Amino acid sequence: MSGRTLYDKLWQNHVIRDYGDGAALLYVDRHLLQETSTHQSFVSLRESGRSARRPEAHLAVPDHAVPTDSRGGEIADPMAAAQITALQKNAADFGLAYIDLEDQRQGIVHVIGPEQGFTLPGITLACGDSHTSTHGAFGALAFGIGATDCATVIAAQCLVQQKSKNLEVRLDGTPQKWVGAKDYALALIGQNGVGFATGHAIEYRGPAVEQMSMAARMTLCNMSIEGGARVGMIAPDDVTYAYLEGRPYAPQGELFDQAVTYWRTLASDADAAFDKSIGLDVGTLAPHVTWGTSPQDALPVLGRVPDPKDAPNEGEARRWARALDYMGLAAGEALHDIGVDKVFIGSCTNGRIEDLRIAAEVARGRRIADNTQAIVVPGSTAVKRQAEDEGLDRIFLEAGFEWRHSGCSMCVAMNNDRLAPGERCASTSNRNFEGRQGRNGRTHLMSPAMAAAAAVTGHIVDVREVMA
Amino acid sequence: MTPFTSITSKILPVLEDRIDTDVIFPARFLLLMQRGEMGRYFFADQRVAADGSELPHPANDPQYKGAQILLAGADFGCGSSREQAVWSLTGFGIRCVIAKSLGEIFAANCLRNGVLAITPPRIIINELAAIESPITVDLEAQEIRAGDKIFPFAIPPAHRERLLNGWDDIDLILANEEDRLAAFENAQRLVQPWLYGASDVR
Numbered sequence: 001m002s003g004r005t006l007y008d009k010l011w012q013n014h015v016i017r018d019y020g021d022g023a024a025l026l027y028v029d030r031h032l033l034q035e036t037s038t039h040q041s042f043v044s045l046r047e048s049g050r051s052a053r054r055p056e057a058h059l060a061v062p063d064h065a066v067p068t069d070s071r072g073g074e075i076a077d078p079m080a081a082a083q084i085t086a087l088q089k090n091a092a093d094f095g096l097a098y099i100d101l102e103d104q105r106q107g108i109v110h111v112i113g114p115e116q117g118f119t120l121p122g123i124t125l126a127c128g129d130s131h132t133s134t135h136g137a138f139g140a141l142a143f144g145i146g147a148t149d150c151a152t153v154i155a156a157q158c159l160v161q162q163k164s165k166n167l168e169v170r171l172d173g174t175p176q177k178w179v180g181a182k183d184y185a186l187a188l189i190g191q192n193g194v195g196f197a198t199g200h201a202i203e204y205r206g207p208a209v210e211q212m213s214m215a216a217r218m219t220l221c222n223m224s225i226e227g228g229a230r231v232g233m234i235a236p237d238d239v240t241y242a243y244l245e246g247r248p249y250a251p252q253g254e255l256f257d258q259a260v261t262y263w264r265t266l267a268s269d270a271d272a273a274f275d276k277s278i279g280l281d282v283g284t285l286a287p288h289v290t291w292g293t294s295p296q297d298a299l300p301v302l303g304r305v306p307d308p309k310d311a312p313n314e315g316e317a318r319r320w321a322r323a324l325d326y327m328g329l330a331a332g333e334a335l336h337d338i339g340v341d342k343v344f345i346g347s348c349t350n351g352r353i354e355d356l357r358i359a360a361e362v363a364r365g366r367r368i369a370d371n372t373q374a375i376v377v378p379g380s381t382a383v384k385r386q387a388e389d390e391g392l393d394r395i396f397l398e399a400g401f402e403w404r405h406s407g408c409s410m411c412v413a414m415n416n417d418r419l420a421p422g423e424r425c426a427s428t429s430n431r432n433f434e435g436r437q438g439r440n441g442r443t444h445l446m447s448p449a450m451a452a453a454a455a456v457t458g459h460i461v462d463v464r465e466v467m468a
Numbered sequence: 469m470t471p472f473t474s475i476t477s478k479i480l481p482v483l484e485d486r487i488d489t490d491v492i493f494p495a496r497f498l499l500l501m502q503r504g505e506m507g508r509y510f511f512a513d514q515r516v517a518a519d520g521s522e523l524p525h526p527a528n529d530p531q532y533k534g535a536q537i538l539l540a541g542a543d544f545g546c547g548s549s550r551e552q553a554v555w556s557l558t559g560f561g562i563r564c565v566i567a568k569s570l571g572e573i574f575a576a577n578c579l580r581n582g583v584l585a586i587t588p589p590r591i592i593i594n595e596l597a598a599i600e601s602p603i604t605v606d607l608e609a610q611e612i613r614a615g616d617k618i619f620p621f622a623i624p625p626a627h628r629e630r631l632l633n634g635w636d637d638i639d640l641i642l643a644n645e646e647d648r649l650a651a652f653e654n655a656q657r658l659v660q661p662w663l664y665g666a667s668d669v670r
Contacts, residue, residue: 016652017645023626025645027652029663036498037550043503050642053649065499079499086501122660130549130573146551146577148638156641158649162624194486195543195569228546230572251662259662294486315485315541322484412495421518433490433547435513 003269005166006235007201010141010266014124022163029123031153032109033060033096035087036414037128041151042090050155055095057157059118062087062101063108065414068377068404072102080415094154107380107406110134110348114218115382117247121236121263126153131348131430133224137217138244139236139266141201144225164231165275167200171208173283178463180358181216182350182428182447184208185223186288188280190298198228200276203268208282209234214243215354222349223430226295235267289335289460290432290445292323297432299335301450301462307331326434327442328422336461338444342425343374343455344437345448346404347411350428351379353386355448359428360392362452362463368400369458375402375417377409401455413437426454469582471634474606475563480535481597482511482526487540488547489574493556495548506552507559527560537605539596540567545574554581564605566612568593579627582634588612588621595619607631 004012017025038060045051052058065080075081084101091098099105105112110131113119121139126132128150135142149159171184189196202224204217212220217234224232241260244250251259286300297320299306305324308331311317324331329338345351345359356378368374376396378384384406387393393403410417411429419425419441428451429436432443444460453463497509515525522528538557544567545553554577557565565578565585578585584607596603596614603614607628612619629635641649657664 016648019626021624021626023624025641025648027649027656039501040503040551048638050638077499079501083499083501120662123663128549128551130547132549144549144573146549146554146573146580148551148577148580148636152638152641155638156645156649158641158645160626160637160641194546198543198569198572225547225573228543228572255662259660262660294488296486319485412498414495414498418496431488431490431547433488435494436490439494439496439513439518 002273003271005268005272005274006139006203006233006266007141007164007166007231010122010124011163013122014141016158024161024163025158026161027124027158028126028153029057030118030125031058031150032113032118032125032127033058033087033091033150034064034109034129035062035083036064037147038090038150039083039086040147041154042094044151045094045155052094052096052154053157058096058154059099060087060091060096061099061106061109061112064408064412066101066407067415068407068409068417071405077415104381104385107382108348108351108408110222111351111379111383114138114214115247115380117244117250120244120250121240122266126159130225131222133230133232134218134222134348136221136224136231136233137214138240139233139263141231141233143230164201165199167197167202167229168274168277169202169204170206170277170279171204171282172206172279173208173281175208175282175285176464178449178467179282179285179287180447181212181219183285183288184280184282185220185226186290186295186298186445187285189223189227189295190288192227192278194226194294194296195228197224200229201231201233202227202229204232204234210237213354214239215352218352219349226430236263287447287450287463289450291327291329291335292320293326293432293434294323295430295432295445297323298445301336301460303335305329305331305333305335337459339424339459340372340426340444340454341423342419343372343451344377344410344425344427344429345375345451346377346379346409347429348379349430350448351377351383353383355428356383356387356392359448359452360395362449362467363399363401363456364395366399366456368455372455372458374400374455375404375410377404378406380406399456410437426451426460469634469636472563472582472584472607472631474604474608475536476602476604477536478532478534478602479537479539479596479599480526480532480562481539483539483541483597485541485568486543486546489545489550489553489571490547492545492553493550498550498552503555504559506556510556510560534561536561536563537603538562538565539593540565542568544570546571549573551577554578554583558583566593566596579630580637582631584631586621586623588619592619
């Protein structure tokens, strides 16, 4: 019998009841809530007269609809205000911890979970948001769910789930300067398609993964869903434990040591079998950007907009043609010549302090291009304060960037941070779908370094060239 | 939840690959809090222009009016976990999605809302795409009937049972699993005590 993977172990450790055929009742240790995906959950819980089974296992915070241009006082959009107020009331009525918009701990769920030590190795964690895969960076089995499932987790602390297959994504090599986790994610999806991991739980492993910081690991796991996987995980190691030690909700003192001993048993066994395996040599990787309206439309920055007649099949040819039309691009155009109107640095993919440091390094002593608007939206209030302590806000402001309050902002464009029709954005977010950043807005996904380079040149550009 | 046994209906074809949940239900409508309002925003930005005029889209086409079966391409419903995408779909009148492949969270959300979502072999999708008359999707028999043709389809037994009976997981769990749940928590508390008591969220 072959050994077990990290995913197998976490799955088996949480099975309450096995229904056969891969279906099981799975215990959910921790649940994060945000305002946009949970209101209907509470409506149905109230209708059926149900309460929270373990109120202490939940943490609620507004992030999706929050304004980033000011904090404190009235929220201008009455619909956003109503949604945030509803989350606060829902949490209070059901006894769940709630982090207020003005609280120093506020931020995007996937940034603050780890920051607060709410996210831990070995746990199952669910949230009504597809980028919950982010928490897999800690060796947690973390996955996005819909509102109905959020209600089930609140009332019953478990979910009926179907076990996924195991997919190994092996990363080798040492990246060049200015190439990082976002480029790995875009390259993986660009080369393998948005469905490459559907039905699978990804485990990222290999020497290049071991070298990554927790922030970089979170970026990589975050975009697992763009490859089709609900779950993307990395085995916990000393980097993980060093990050977690002393965090508010992490175990403290002797209990922390006891936890580390347990967490060390979770890594995939040496003889664990994966159903599928793919590899990527990050040593030869160039910075990547997307040209179209699917995350798989990703290419090295020195590439050209592809021609639909070179598409692998008729369906893709039609989709590419439509994407070119939507994006206002012509086949054969050099990616690095494409001008941008806006730049967005932030999101649960790239809104952490490490991301802002890299972007600031590019912005330092430079000035954003004329007719370009660039906003920096820290992933959490704690990231914002840390950046201000380090003087990053000054660097950005002096370069002409706007320095905002934390939230999902222009990644989901539910507040007033959005593109006008036809506007083009260099964005560190995770989705370039039609309308994602505003109706008829055009999104090019890239890393924080690449987005900052686009801001100071006014067009998509190879950051290595700017910094040479 | 409304049980799903069998439906006979026209097909609404939306066959482009990789239609994501932002296209099915654009993010700005996530500010809506009433489920009943969501059907009108099904494919909103592809059906209604910014100036309010109607755009050509299968969901606007009178010949597909009343269709309860959506025929889709690869990776339909990929992207965001928003259950609003499914509520807009059911609000529009769809009860069954037949796709080349499906976003996983979207598929799970369909199941939670009594929508049968299946992924038969692509050759069957292509055949169905050519059919203009109503077809029958029979979950009991696990087959699609179109004229004199019969296409069987696969579905996990647990999903089939839930849909046929209109069961909600939350009801089943709370009615049947309390002892197992408590036993699980008691056992886990011994192995991972830091997830309980003193180190619980404060």
